[in-house]
Amino acid sequence: MSAHIQKVAQAAYKLFSRLGSGVKISPPYEGLYEVAGLFSQLREPDVFEPNSKLLYRDRKLLPDIDEAPVTYVPVWDDKVLTICMFILKKGSRLPMHDHPNMYGLLKVLHGSLTITSYSPYLDHSPPLPPTLAASFKYANQIKPVKPMGKKTISASDDCVVLTPESGNYHEITAESGQAAFIDILAPPYDSSDRQCTYYSVIPNQDSVSDITYLIKVHCPTDYWCNEEQYTGPDLHLHF
Ligand SMILES: [Fe+2]
Numbered sequence: 001m002s003a004h005i006q007k008v009a010q011a012a013y014k015l016f017s018r019l020g021s022g023v024k025i026s027p028p029y030e031g032l033y034e035v036a037g038l039f040s041q042l043r044e045p046d047v048f049e050p051n052s053k054l055l056y057r058d059r060k061l062l063p064d065i066d067e068a069p070v071t072y073v074p075v076w077d078d079k080v081l082t083i084c085m086f087i088l089k090k091g092s093r094l095p096m097h098d099h100p101n102m103y104g105l106l107k108v109l110h111g112s113l114t115i116t117s118y119s120p121y122l123d124h125s126p127p128l129p130p131t132l133a134a135s136f137k138y139a140n141q142i143k144p145v146k147p148m149g150k151k152t153i154s155a156s157d158d159c160v161v162l163t164p165e166s167g168n169y170h171e172i173t174a175e176s177g178q179a180a181f182i183d184i185l186a187p188p189y190d191s192s193d194r195q196c197t198y199y200s201v202i203p204n205q206d207s208v209s210d211i212t213y214l215i216k217v218h219c220p221t222d223y224w225c226n227e228e229q230y231t232g233p234d235l236h237l238h239f
Pocket of ligand 1: 098
Protein backbone atom coordinates (compact mmCIF):
# COMPACT_ATOMS: atom_id res chain seq x y z
CA MET A 1 0.00 0.00 0.00
CA SER A 2 1.48 3.34 -0.99
CA ALA A 3 1.99 6.17 1.48
CA HIS A 4 -0.70 8.85 1.68
CA ILE A 5 1.75 11.56 0.57
CA GLN A 6 2.39 9.46 -2.57
CA LYS A 7 -1.36 9.26 -3.31
CA VAL A 8 -1.81 13.02 -2.85
CA ALA A 9 1.26 13.91 -4.87
CA GLN A 10 0.32 11.55 -7.72
CA ALA A 11 -3.22 12.98 -7.88
CA ALA A 12 -1.81 16.53 -7.92
CA TYR A 13 0.72 15.55 -10.58
CA LYS A 14 -1.99 14.11 -12.81
CA LEU A 15 -4.11 17.25 -12.41
CA PHE A 16 -1.38 19.83 -12.84
CA SER A 17 0.40 18.09 -15.72
CA ARG A 18 -2.55 19.38 -17.80
CA LEU A 19 -1.30 22.92 -17.27
CA GLY A 20 1.80 22.21 -19.33
CA SER A 21 -0.33 21.76 -22.44
CA GLY A 22 -2.10 25.07 -21.83
CA VAL A 23 -5.24 23.63 -20.22
CA LYS A 24 -6.63 25.94 -17.54
CA ILE A 25 -8.24 24.64 -14.39
CA SER A 26 -11.27 26.88 -14.32
CA PRO A 27 -13.97 27.45 -11.72
CA PRO A 28 -15.51 25.41 -10.15
CA TYR A 29 -12.07 23.74 -10.00
CA GLU A 30 -13.50 20.25 -9.66
CA GLY A 31 -10.26 18.31 -9.97
CA LEU A 32 -8.50 20.76 -7.69
CA TYR A 33 -10.95 20.16 -4.86
CA GLU A 34 -10.60 16.39 -5.24
CA VAL A 35 -6.87 16.75 -4.68
CA ALA A 36 -7.57 19.17 -1.82
CA GLY A 37 -9.82 16.55 -0.17
CA LEU A 38 -7.01 13.98 -0.23
CA PHE A 39 -4.44 16.54 0.88
CA SER A 40 -6.62 17.57 3.84
CA GLN A 41 -6.23 14.05 5.25
CA LEU A 42 -2.43 14.34 5.37
CA ARG A 43 -1.05 14.33 8.91
CA GLU A 44 2.31 14.98 10.54
CA PRO A 45 3.29 11.26 10.81
CA ASP A 46 2.75 10.85 7.05
CA VAL A 47 5.83 12.97 6.29
CA PHE A 48 7.82 13.42 9.50
CA GLU A 49 9.63 10.67 11.37
CA PRO A 50 8.42 10.09 14.96
CA ASN A 51 9.94 12.78 17.21
CA SER A 52 11.56 14.41 14.19
CA LYS A 53 14.37 16.70 15.33
CA LEU A 54 13.00 19.28 12.90
CA LEU A 55 9.80 19.57 14.93
CA TYR A 56 10.73 18.52 18.44
CA ARG A 57 14.23 19.87 18.96
CA ASP A 58 14.17 22.21 21.96
CA ARG A 59 15.56 25.25 20.25
CA LYS A 60 15.94 27.06 23.57
CA LEU A 61 18.59 24.51 24.56
CA LEU A 62 20.52 25.36 21.43
CA PRO A 63 20.72 29.16 21.51
CA ASP A 64 22.04 30.49 18.24
CA ILE A 65 21.32 34.01 17.15
CA ASP A 66 22.02 33.01 13.56
CA GLU A 67 19.45 30.23 13.55
CA ALA A 68 17.02 30.83 10.72
CA PRO A 69 13.46 31.68 11.71
CA VAL A 70 12.15 29.32 9.03
CA THR A 71 13.35 25.91 7.84
CA TYR A 72 12.68 24.95 4.23
CA VAL A 73 12.35 21.27 3.32
CA PRO A 74 12.21 20.54 -0.44
CA VAL A 75 10.17 17.42 -1.22
CA TRP A 76 9.69 17.47 -5.00
CA ASP A 77 10.39 19.97 -7.74
CA ASP A 78 10.07 19.64 -11.50
CA LYS A 79 8.39 21.53 -14.31
CA VAL A 80 4.90 20.33 -13.28
CA LEU A 81 4.82 21.13 -9.58
CA THR A 82 6.72 21.93 -6.42
CA ILE A 83 6.09 20.20 -3.09
CA CYS A 84 7.88 21.65 -0.08
CA MET A 85 7.53 22.08 3.66
CA PHE A 86 8.18 25.07 5.90
CA ILE A 87 8.81 24.88 9.63
CA LEU A 88 8.32 28.21 11.38
CA LYS A 89 9.65 29.10 14.81
CA LYS A 90 7.20 30.79 17.15
CA GLY A 91 6.62 34.38 16.07
CA SER A 92 8.20 33.95 12.64
CA ARG A 93 6.47 34.43 9.33
CA LEU A 94 6.52 34.02 5.60
CA PRO A 95 6.04 37.68 4.70
CA MET A 96 3.31 38.82 2.32
CA HIS A 97 4.10 37.32 -1.08
CA ASP A 98 2.32 36.33 -4.25
CA HIS A 99 1.85 33.25 -6.44
CA PRO A 100 1.36 34.77 -9.90
CA ASN A 101 -0.79 32.62 -12.19
CA MET A 102 -0.31 29.65 -9.88
CA TYR A 103 -2.44 27.17 -7.98
CA GLY A 104 -1.51 26.31 -4.43
CA LEU A 105 -2.56 23.94 -1.66
CA LEU A 106 -1.36 24.55 1.89
CA LYS A 107 -1.83 21.99 4.68
CA VAL A 108 -0.83 22.65 8.28
CA LEU A 109 0.88 19.59 9.75
CA HIS A 110 2.02 20.81 13.16
CA GLY A 111 0.86 23.63 15.42
CA SER A 112 -1.26 26.42 13.97
CA LEU A 113 -0.73 29.24 11.51
CA THR A 114 -2.45 32.54 10.93
CA ILE A 115 -2.96 33.32 7.25
CA THR A 116 -3.94 36.72 5.90
CA SER A 117 -4.99 36.50 2.26
CA TYR A 118 -5.84 38.81 -0.62
CA SER A 119 -7.07 38.20 -4.14
CA PRO A 120 -5.83 39.98 -7.25
CA TYR A 121 -7.81 42.20 -9.57
CA LEU A 122 -7.18 40.37 -12.82
CA ASP A 123 -9.00 42.38 -15.45
CA HIS A 124 -9.85 45.85 -14.25
CA SER A 125 -7.57 47.09 -11.52
CA PRO A 126 -9.16 49.98 -9.62
CA PRO A 127 -7.28 53.26 -9.94
CA LEU A 128 -5.14 54.52 -7.07
CA PRO A 129 -6.72 57.16 -4.87
CA PRO A 130 -5.06 60.53 -5.57
CA THR A 131 -3.70 60.67 -2.00
CA LEU A 132 -1.79 57.40 -2.51
CA ALA A 133 -0.62 58.25 -6.01
CA ALA A 134 0.73 61.58 -4.78
CA SER A 135 2.55 60.18 -1.76
CA PHE A 136 4.44 57.37 -3.49
CA LYS A 137 7.20 58.09 -5.97
CA TYR A 138 6.74 54.76 -7.71
CA ALA A 139 2.99 54.39 -7.97
CA ASN A 140 3.45 51.48 -10.40
CA GLN A 141 4.83 49.43 -7.48
CA ILE A 142 1.42 49.55 -5.77
CA LYS A 143 -1.09 46.69 -6.18
CA PRO A 144 -4.76 47.03 -5.32
CA VAL A 145 -6.06 43.70 -3.96
CA LYS A 146 -9.25 42.33 -2.43
CA PRO A 147 -9.01 41.38 1.27
CA MET A 148 -10.01 37.74 1.85
CA GLY A 149 -9.69 37.76 5.62
CA LYS A 150 -7.40 36.48 8.31
CA LYS A 151 -7.82 33.01 9.76
CA THR A 152 -5.95 30.70 12.08
CA ILE A 153 -5.77 27.09 11.00
CA SER A 154 -4.29 24.04 12.65
CA ALA A 155 -3.32 20.50 11.71
CA SER A 156 -6.90 19.28 12.13
CA ASP A 157 -8.23 21.76 9.55
CA ASP A 158 -8.63 21.19 5.83
CA CYS A 159 -6.00 22.50 3.48
CA VAL A 160 -6.16 26.04 2.12
CA VAL A 161 -6.60 26.39 -1.65
CA LEU A 162 -5.39 29.32 -3.72
CA THR A 163 -5.88 29.84 -7.44
CA PRO A 164 -4.74 32.48 -9.94
CA GLU A 165 -8.04 34.23 -9.19
CA SER A 166 -8.32 33.86 -5.41
CA GLY A 167 -6.17 34.09 -2.30
CA ASN A 168 -3.06 34.56 -4.39
CA TYR A 169 -1.33 36.96 -1.98
CA HIS A 170 -0.77 35.86 1.60
CA GLU A 171 1.23 36.23 4.77
CA ILE A 172 1.68 33.18 7.01
CA THR A 173 2.57 33.64 10.69
CA ALA A 174 3.28 31.19 13.53
CA GLU A 175 1.73 33.34 16.24
CA SER A 176 1.17 30.79 19.00
CA GLY A 177 4.13 28.42 18.70
CA GLN A 178 6.28 26.44 16.32
CA ALA A 179 4.34 25.26 13.29
CA ALA A 180 4.88 23.36 10.06
CA PHE A 181 3.02 23.21 6.79
CA ILE A 182 3.36 21.53 3.41
CA ASP A 183 2.72 23.30 0.10
CA ILE A 184 1.85 21.97 -3.33
CA LEU A 185 2.41 24.70 -5.94
CA ALA A 186 1.73 24.48 -9.66
CA PRO A 187 3.06 25.56 -12.03
CA PRO A 188 6.26 26.16 -10.03
CA TYR A 189 7.81 29.58 -9.63
CA ASP A 190 10.21 30.42 -12.45
CA SER A 191 12.56 33.23 -13.35
CA SER A 192 10.34 34.85 -15.98
CA ASP A 193 6.59 35.30 -15.51
CA ARG A 194 6.13 33.51 -12.16
CA GLN A 195 8.58 35.21 -9.84
CA CYS A 196 7.81 35.56 -6.15
CA THR A 197 7.40 39.19 -5.10
CA TYR A 198 7.16 40.45 -1.53
CA TYR A 199 4.70 43.11 -0.47
CA SER A 200 3.80 45.28 2.47
CA VAL A 201 0.33 46.59 3.24
CA ILE A 202 0.24 50.36 2.92
CA PRO A 203 -0.99 51.55 6.32
CA ASN A 204 -3.60 54.20 7.06
CA GLN A 205 -5.47 53.70 3.85
CA ASP A 206 -8.73 55.48 3.27
CA SER A 207 -11.41 53.09 4.46
CA VAL A 208 -13.78 53.99 1.68
CA SER A 209 -13.88 50.58 0.05
CA ASP A 210 -12.87 46.96 0.47
CA ILE A 211 -9.70 47.51 -1.56
CA THR A 212 -6.33 47.07 0.14
CA TYR A 213 -3.22 48.55 -1.44
CA LEU A 214 0.03 46.59 -1.29
CA ILE A 215 3.43 47.95 -2.22
CA LYS A 216 6.30 45.83 -3.54
CA VAL A 217 9.20 45.53 -1.11
CA HIS A 218 12.52 43.72 -0.90
CA CYS A 219 12.45 40.45 1.04
CA PRO A 220 11.99 41.56 4.69
CA THR A 221 15.08 41.11 6.87
CA ASP A 222 13.17 39.10 9.51
CA TYR A 223 12.67 36.29 6.99
CA TRP A 224 15.28 33.84 5.88
CA CYS A 225 15.47 30.06 5.70
CA ASN A 226 17.86 27.27 6.33
CA GLU A 227 17.30 24.04 4.42
CA GLU A 228 16.88 20.52 5.76
CA GLN A 229 16.51 17.24 3.95
CA TYR A 230 13.13 15.59 3.50
CA THR A 231 13.06 12.24 5.32
CA GLY A 232 9.50 11.11 4.54
CA PRO A 233 8.39 8.47 2.04
CA ASP A 234 10.00 8.66 -1.40
CA LEU A 235 7.74 9.95 -4.16
CA HIS A 236 7.46 8.43 -7.61
CA LEU A 237 5.46 10.75 -9.86
CA HIS A 238 4.54 10.24 -13.48
CA PHE A 239 1.82 11.17 -15.94
FE1 LIG B 1 2.73 31.23 -0.38
